Amino acid sequence: MNRPFQLALLLIHLCASIYARVWNDTGVGTIVLEEAWTIPELSTQTGELNTNLLDIFNQRLTQMNENGIDYMVLSCASPCIQGISDPATAGAMAVHVNNVLASQISNSTHRFGAFAALSMHNASEAAAELKRTVEELGFLGALVNDYQQSGANNDTLIYYDQPEFDVFWKVVTELDVPIYLHPRTNVAPISTLLYDHAPWLIGPAQEFTATLSNHILGLCTNGVFDRFPKLKIIVGHLGERIPSDLDRIDTQLLRQLPLGMPMLLNVSTYFHQNLYETTSGNFATALLRLHKETIGLDRILYSIDYPFVDIPSGTVWVNGLDKVLTPEELLYLKRGAAIELLKLND
Secondary structure (H helix, E strand, O other): OOHHHHHHHHHHHHHHHHHHHHHHOOOOOEEEEEEEEOOOOOOOOOHHHHHHHHOOOOHHHHHHHHOOEEEEEEEEOOOHHHHOOOHHHHHHHHHHHHHHHHHHHOOOOOOEEEOEOOOOOOHHHHHHHHHHHHHHHOOOOEEEOOOEEEOOOOOEEEOOOOHHHHHHHHHHHHHOOOEEEOOOOOOHHHHHHHHOOOHHHOOOOOHHHHHHHHHHHHHHHOOHHHHOOOOOEEEHHHHHOHHHHHHHHHHHHHOOHHHOOOOOOOHHHHHHHOEEEEOOOOOOHHHHHHHHHHOOHHHEEOOOOOOOOOHHHHHHHHHHHHHOOOHHHHHHHHHHHHHHHHOOOO
């Protein structure tokens, strides 16, 4: 065995050892997984927010160290590729974004992971890029920013709950990785019709939740989880309000079954089998307690929504949960659930 190869092999084993210590220790540091990053070509922000989105190793890593965050999963800030209507441009940009992110964190995979950005214009192409990023770049899954806008005038909205996307979901389940469904701002015609009367409702106060929850419930009611019972979907912001309203949703949808709705079970069941939620941007202790009772703590993961939400706020909140959760439950929320879902011990 030649010396350069021996040194390379030693480095690989050293990195693997460092990585293993992170996940096999008994620490109490947190893992967060809805944390935004972008590249200059896609950034729509200015000032400090733009600086924070572009950064990984300066203020972001400093705040992670100061706030006890062991590991952060990065993903492309909304709308990312879902805001590109031309299929060829979107596909090329997705590959570029993923390659840039992989390169930037390549020497720090013990602190940073990645969710792939995907063009969802074509289900087969999306599946191929997901497979490439997971198998070749070591990504942990993908984050998709709600519907894919398309058409010359952004007048076609592509949802992923129709049979033509089964080829994509099949690959997702074969890879056994989660897909994070994240909100986006609506295209102009929808945004104008719905929010011109109250433009302050655009964004996280109402629009994000209202729009994305429709998509999530579309996956449920159109039978995606029945066709792919091992599929794992992550939803942020404490489930985009769905778990808070499961009784009404289940009761009302039951009336649709005789009308040919493809769903075989109910939304509550899918939240116990297929859907996970994170606390990103929604540090509501009362809701967390309700959701613990409703869907179970094993379906809830801690996240922050940095840099749209500041890291210290999340830290103060999650550490304060020692008053409502047992030490074992709190550790599971902070990191255990993420380690299991993302298979960080593998």
